[in-house]
Amino acid sequence: MTDYAPTPEFTEQAVGQASLYDEAADHEAFWAARAREYVTWSQDFGTTLDWSDAPFAKWFVGGELNASYNCVDRHVEAGNGDRVALHVVGANGDDRTITYADLLREVSKAANALESLGVTKGDRVAIYMPMIPEAVIAMLACARIGAPHSVVFGGFSSDALKARIEDGEAKLVITSDGQFRKGKAMPLKEAVDRAVPGTTAGKVLVVKRTGIDVEWDDERDVWWHEVVDSASDQHEAPAHDSEHPLFILYTSGTTGKPKGILHTTGGYLTQCAYTNAVVHDVHPETDVYWCTADIGWVTGHSYIVYGPLANGATQVLFEGTPDSPHQGVFWEIVEKYKVSILYTAPTAIRTFMKWGADIPAKYDLSSIRVLGSVGEPINPEAWRWYREHIGGGSAPIVDTWWQTETGAIMNSPLPGVTTLEPGSSQRPIPGISAEILDDEGQPLTEPEKVGYLVLTKPWPSMLRGIWGDPERYKDTYWSRFGPEYYFAGDGAKYDADGNIWILGRVDDVMNVSGHRLSTAEIESALVSHPRVAEAAVVGASDETTGQAVVAFAILRQDGETGGAESDELVQELRNHVGQQIGPIAKPRQIMIVDELPKTRSGKIMRRLLKDVAENREIGDVTTLADSSVMNLIKDGMAKPS
Ligand code: WTA
Numbered sequence: 001m002t003d004y005a006p007t008p009e010f011t012e013q014a015v016g017q018a019s020l021y022d023e024a025a026d027h028e029a030f031w032a033a034r035a036r037e038y039v040t041w042s043q044d045f046g047t048t049l050d051w052s053d054a055p056f057a058k059w060f061v062g063g064e065l066n067a068s069y070n071c072v073d074r075h076v077e078a079g080n081g082d083r084v085a086l087h088v089v090g091a092n093g094d095d096r097t098i099t100y101a102d103l104l105r106e107v108s109k110a111a112n113a114l115e116s117l118g119v120t121k122g123d124r125v126a127i128y129m130p131m132i133p134e135a136v137i138a139m140l141a142c143a144r145i146g147a148p149h150s151v152v153f154g155g156f157s158s159d160a161l162k163a164r165i166e167d168g169e170a171k172l173v174i175t176s177d178g179q180f181r182k183g184k185a186m187p188l189k190e191a192v193d194r195a196v197p198g199t200t201a202g203k204v205l206v207v208k209r210t211g212i213d214v215e216w217d218d219e220r221d222v223w224w225h226e227v228v229d230s231a232s233d234q235h236e237a238p239a240h241d242s243e244h245p246l247f248i249l250y251t252s253g254t255t256g257k258p259k260g261i262l263h264t265t266g267g268y269l270t271q272c273a274y275t276n277a278v279v280h281d282v283h284p285e286t287d288v289y290w291c292t293a294d295i296g297w298v299t300g301h302s303y304i305v306y307g308p309l310a311n312g313a314t315q316v317l318f319e320g321t322p323d324s325p326h327q328g329v330f331w332e333i334v335e336k337y338k339v340s341i342l343y344t345a346p347t348a349i350r351t352f353m354k355w356g357a358d359i360p361a362k363y364d365l366s367s368i369r370v371l372g373s374v375g376e377p378i379n380p381e382a383w384r385w386y387r388e389h390i391g392g393g394s395a396p397i398v399d400t401w402w403q404t405e406t407g408a409i410m411n412s413p414l415p416g417v418t419t420l421e422p423g424s425s426q427r428p429i430p431g432i433s434a435e436i437l438d439d440e441g442q443p444l445t446e447p448e449k450v451g452y453l454v455l456t457k458p459w460p461s462m463l464r465g466i467w468g469d470p471e472r473y474k475d476t477y478w479s480r481f482g483p484e485y486y487f488a489g490d491g492a493k494y495d496a497d498g499n500i501w502i503l504g505r506v507d508d509v510m511n512v513s514g515h516r517l518s519t520a521e522i523e524s525a526l527v528s529h530p531r532v533a534e535a536a537v538v539g540a541s542d543e544t545t546g547q548a549v550v551a552f553a554i555l556r557q558d559g560e561t562g563g564a565e566s567d568e569l570v571q572e573l574r575n576h577v578g579q580q581i582g583p584i585a586k587p588r589q590i591m592i593v594d595e596l597p598k599t600r601s602g603k604i605m606r607r608l609l610k611d612v613a614e615n616r617e618i619g620d621v622t623t624l625a626d627s628s629v630m631n632l633i634k635d636g637m638a639k640p641s
Contacts, residue, residue, distance in 0.1 A: 014416020016278030153296025242266030260467030375514025407461030
């Protein structure tokens with residue numbers, strides 16, 4: 001068997017050393033030391049952790065800081081203003097280089113512009129943008145003035161954006177005229193124009209990215225280049241309380257309504273910077289780091305914006321997609337910028353595998369020394385391919401388990417310490433404690449026994465709540481096994497070596513290409529269509545995307561069904577879901593059925609539908625109210641659509 005132990009050379013230079021595990025025996029002292037090591041405080045904190053109002057945590061109590069100052073100003077003050085912060089790789093061939101000194105000027109101007117538009121500390125700002133540097137600048141400008149940002153993924157629909165603006169009561173929306181997709185200019189502001197009316201958002205700040213035509217409301221809309229470019233490039237970063245809200249980020253839960261996950265400043269920044277340093281092994285003077293996530297997801301927040309910039313790293317910011325203008329574009333970028341640390345998702349790796357190893361083989365990838373994986377379990381086969389064909393057979397792979405709610409990496413190997421196990425995120429990093437519990441809440445220690453992953457101690461970057469819904473916060477995360485345990489919603493087991501294997505969600509949340517989608521949200525999108533009476537959605541396993549959305553729909557009796565019309569209808573329903581939520585939520589498959597399998601109490605048995613969707617032998621049907629239903633559905637599946 002191949003031994004994936006770190007080489008002595010790697011260990012020697014690694015940021016994260018084995019001694020961290022020993023140091024973490026004193027939980028609070030450990031984190032207090034990390035907070036002072038990775039963050040510059042304008043006012044030092046007193047109490048490290050206040051857990052007296054559990055599960056509502058306060059970290060680094062009394063401390064004051066500015067996240068934007070930590071990500072930008074202090075690097076310039078330290079004499080590193082000429083260091084490249086962002087190698088911007090545009091989707092239109094228009095690359096740019098932004099140094100830390102440039103970033104300081106741009107963030108200061110944007111902060112002044114936001115203030116001139118009436119945004120003050122505590123106001124929420126929605127950001128709906130493509131992967132352009134202005135998105136990063138906008139986030140840092142918000143953080144600077146203490147206005148929590150709420151970034152909404154640019155692939156979400158106008159309706160999804162509206163719901164998020166309304167829930168967070170955002171005062172301003174920042175967007176762009178359009179975005180480049182596979183070389184073509186596509187509209188973006190259009191969705192904002194539809195979302196904003198009737199909401200609290202009184203102003204829309206618009207970056208000109210593509211130059212496409214946009215509708216303009218003189219009262220409401222403001223061009224970025226008009227207010228930001230003319231603003232002063234001097235802006236004093238005020239100190240904010242350690243627990244001042246930094247951002248809200250919406251994620252799917254078990255109900256139809258997305259949850260606004262709230263993160264605050266001091267603890268979040270500490271854990272992002274620390275994990276980026278010790279897990280990705282970032283040496284800011286020499287490394288070129290590239291996280292391929294979109295800033296619309298938590299990975300982009302923590303590992304494009306806050307972690308690496310707090311560490312003063314040089315990174316690549318890529319606006320495009322892996323297949324445009326060609327399937328080797330990732331490797332072309334690695335070669336050109338000498339990327340040394342690459343952090344991407346299993347779904348991308350499996351896609352590259354499908355495209356073939358001869359594509360990366362055409363490029364010089366010798367600069368790569370650390371690889372990372374995030375968002376979903378990585379199957380050992382993809383892990384080995386990644387190591388072999390991208391990592392030159394030697395780069396350590398850090399498989400990082402964490403969530404929007406955890407804010408930063410929780411389980412992962414340390415690349416200079418851990419002997420790697422392909423497919424497992426292995427163990428909690430120093431400072432984090434996890435366990436696996438059985439149905440009764442008893443800790444499981446025996447290998448191969450499947451249970452639920454829980455976190456047993458509060459951690460600095462933990463969510464502070466769900467925006468506007470403290471009860472839901474308690475119910476969702478701190479009640480399944482009592483208030484001592486954070487319930488992550490993931491199934492897990494140990495192997496014989498004590499590695500933790502994450503087995504996927506145990507709730508009604510799907511993971512499609514590393515994106516979290518809720519079955520309930522897609523079901524409610526489907527039933528909002530006039531032709532649909534009832535719908536059930538399941539996540540079926542998919543070779544490339546991990547899971548795929550498969551929907552079953554019952555039509556209303558008053559409509560007509562059948563034949564060619566049903567193909568059109570299926571297409572219409574897919575588009576409808578795309579419109580309601582966003583293209584990522586479009587079901588791969590929609591089955592029009594006459595019945596859904598239900599228990600006698602009327603609960604839909606998704607487990608059986610999953611069997612159908614995955615072409616498996618159908619499981620136990622004895623609890624069904626009408627067991628013939630499954631035969632009907634199976635027959636329906638067998639028919640060519
Ligand atoms: C899954 C993304 C296995 C898991 C950072 C979790 C993973 C959900 C891994 C959170 C991993 C994330 N191995 N599963 N390395 N990383 N997951 O909030 O089910 O978008 O609960 O955060 O993704 O997804 P989220």
